[in-house]
Each structure stands twice: as C-alpha cells, then as structure tokens.
Amino acid sequence: MTKIIVANWKMNGSKAFITEFFKNFISAPQNFIIFCPPALYLKDVLNHTSRVGGQDCSSHLSGAYTGDISSVMLNDIGCQYVLLGHSERRSYHKETSETVRQKAGHVLKADLIPIICIGESKEVRDAGRARDFVLEQLSHSLPAVSDKTYYIAYEPVWAIGTGLTATENDIIQMHEAIRQALPQQHIPLLYGGSVNKENAHTILALPNVDGVLVGGASLKYEDFNHIVAFSELPMV
Numbered sequence: 001m002t003k004i005i006v007a008n009w010k011m012n013g014s015k016a017f018i019t020e021f022f023k024n025f026i027s028a029p030q031n032f033i034i035f036c037p038p039a040l041y042l043k044d045v046l047n048h049t050s051r052v053g054g055q056d057c058s059s060h061l062s063g064a065y066t067g068d069i070s071s072v073m074l075n076d077i078g079c080q081y082v083l084l085g086h087s088e089r090r091s092y093h094k095e096t097s098e099t100v101r102q103k104a105g106h107v108l109k110a111d112l113i114p115i116i117c118i119g120e121s122k123e124v125r126d127a128g129r130a131r132d133f134v135l136e137q138l139s140h141s142l143p144a145v146s147d148k149t150y151y152i153a154y155e156p157v158w159a160i161g162t163g164l165t166a167t168e169n170d171i172i173q174m175h176e177a178i179r180q181a182l183p184q185q186h187i188p189l190l191y192g193g194s195v196n197k198e199n200a201h202t203i204l205a206l207p208n209v210d211g212v213l214v215g216g217a218s219l220k221y222e223d224f225n226h227i228v229a230f231s232e233l234p235m236v
C-alpha cells in the first residue's frame, strides 16, 4: 500500500540546499512524498516536484494581515497541502485548536489538503491523560463539515526533535483511538516525532499508520532516501 511521507523542513534550507538535495534525492514511486519547505522556497521546491505543502497558513482568506499567507495563495502557486496546528505553531504562536479548525476549513475550500497535527506533552502523558487529551484536541481541530480529504498527524510533543520516539505500542494504541474517533473512514493517519532512518520502516509497517511526518531526518538526503524507499512488498 502507498505510504505518505512528509518532509517538514521547518525553518531550514536555502536555494543552494534545495539544489543539492534534489540532485541527490531518489524518489520512490510506490509512496507519496510531500515536501513542506519554508514559504519563501515553495516555488523552488515546486520546480522539482508537484507534491508540495506550506507549513502553515492564515486563518483568513485575504486582507490586512501583514506577514501572513493564505490558503488561496498557496493553491495559486501550485501547492497541494498545508501543515496545520504543528506543536511548534501551537506553542510558539499560541495557536488554539479552534484556530486550527478555522484554518482547516479555509484550506479545504481552497482545494488543498490540510495535514492536521495533534499530540500530547510529556506532562500529559506522564499523568496518564494522553488518549483523552489527543482525542479532545482532535475533535476541536477538525474542519466543521467535510466530505473532502484531510490527513491527521499524531506527533507526541515530547518526541519532536528529541530523539525519543513513542513505543510501537503507544503508536498502535493512539492511532487506533484516533481512527475510531474520526467521523470519516479512510482518513490517512501519520506518525511524527524523531522518525529516522533506523525506525521509519518499522513505524510505517504498524497497523493504522498510513505515513510519517519527518523533521530533522528529512534534511539529510541520505537518510530521507532510505526512509522513502519503504516498501510493503518483501525484498527479493
């Protein structure tokens, strides 16, 4: 089955980096590979692939919002996806699930696919409230009505950029809970948080894992080439 593998470059990269990366990137046609570079470099990445997404967008469609970029603009330049509600947006920019929900509505109207991120902090997990927290965040972040596709990325905050990954059991249990809570069938569920070339293929093979969201390891083409090469077909 096709897996969805998203590279979240965060605030990293340059024109020279992009040229070098795509000179060495080996795509894997069996999987969907999506790149989310900083907004300034979307066009540069679009010169190499059509599967490109923004890392965020405004909760408005146009108007007096200095510094913001709308979903319509992302669509206009050729993007197909937008990450929404990443934990770094939620924590550094104080984005609430209600804002994420509003953005998701605009993104769908602009005919883009939102990739909605959810995940609990270490305190919440240690307190044994991870499941309840994540399901509540999910229900408040989902677009109001939608018969269109969106993706969900479960990213435990304590696993992002830390080298700590959720255990296989944690991922299986949380993805199953999210799957059951979703109003529609067939919504792709991605896992994110310290996915790397060592653990990616094991995570991608878990039940209810339709893909991965990769931060740090997506900046190294050798590592990312290995991650995207995942195949469910037995190696011969």
Ligand code: PGA
Binding pocket: 008, 155, 159, 160, 161, 162, 163, 192, 193, 194, 195, 213, 214, 215, 216, 217
């Ligand atoms: P990481 O980041 O792979 O560097 O942990 C993942 C993310 O924040 O999407």
